[in-house]
Amino acid sequence: MSFDVRIERRLGDRTIRVAFSSDGGLTALFGPSGAGKTSILQMIAGLLRPDAGRIAVGGSVLFDSMAGIDVPARQRRAGYVFQDGRLFPHQRVRDNLLYGWRLARPADRLMDLAEATRFLGIGHLLDRWPRTLSGGEAQRVAIGRALLSGPRFLLMDEPLASLDRPRREEIMGVIERLRDELGVPILYVSHDRDEVERLASVIVPTG
């Protein structure tokens, strides 16, 4: 069982509640904007604390309100690809990519810089500043940064939302290869039905 999640959290006047389990591949949280999909990812990454529930990924428990377990975000090894990229503006692409790689234990690393840049086709961007990248380039670097941090699983929050059609096609191809070639479970958030039907092995409706 790669993802085994049952959590709830009150946010303002509504309650976000979700329960799902899935095996390998790409699991999509699918629902309209504002259904709390991002909050669910944040809870799995350890950036937002659920009021109650349990989160386990690949057999290890990351959060369990009954057992009093709450692994801090920095130890969860979530490869989080944010909707807005969130590259560090004061570091060149190379240092962005290596930020998590340098912190990862050698045994946890999935790949090195050369492999990641080849996989994502971003070798020519290494000396650029994030502000000079196009949307598609920035998103590929963000994916690379997450992959290089030696993640146990990937969390992707609408990684195609800010891209135009040709860029979406290109990044979707990258995500398909991630899903098929790396064997790292992916939790993917989207409100786009076509996208989800093409990419997901399991679809979890939300909202």
Place this chain on the structure above:
Amino acid sequence: MALSPDEWAIITLSLKVSGVAVAACLPVAFGLAWLLARRRFPGRILLDALVHLPLVLPPVVTGWLLLLAFGTTGPLGRWFAETLGIVFMFRWTGAALAAAVMALPLMVRAMRLSIEAVDHRLEQAAETLGASRPRVFATITLPLALPGLLAGAVLGFARSLGEFGATITFVSNIPGETRTLPIAIYSALQVPGSEAVVTRLALIAVALSLVALVASEVLARRTGPGRGGHVL
């Protein structure tokens, strides 16, 4: 515009006093700015008010309070003299202390703005990549806030150069020791026929302040990518 050796001595003393004041104030101001920007704790509003007190208190009162606390018989004054061998009374070190206290609120304000301008979501991203809190601070928060921190320091330096009331109350007006630029201008005004001296010193004060303000504003504009921070 030729300056006499006395006038040069006044300027170098002023620069020394302000430089030491800012250097001593920097870590304190930074710690306070970080606390006020990123932490929620009981007494936060009171601390904020205390930090701003020198900005609104009559400077003569601040000087008098410094005299009580850091004078030869004051509790802090005695502690500094006995443990560190630093005496403030009637010394340039006292002028630097007064300038530091008066610059503190401005420095904390500027630094707090620049720390608040750092996108918290970038800090979260670093955390998911495995960085501990201190590492997030050192590799993300600090470098992104740096221009604003420097702007705050330059602003504090400019404020220190102009410090008058608390200084003259606390450490008096001693040539070569505590007679900084504003105090020298004030002294010259008391002497008939010294208009030329006053004009020269005043022009220097205007020039130094202008350079510091422009530098501070230029630095602040560089805080955060594509975002203009203002300290003025």
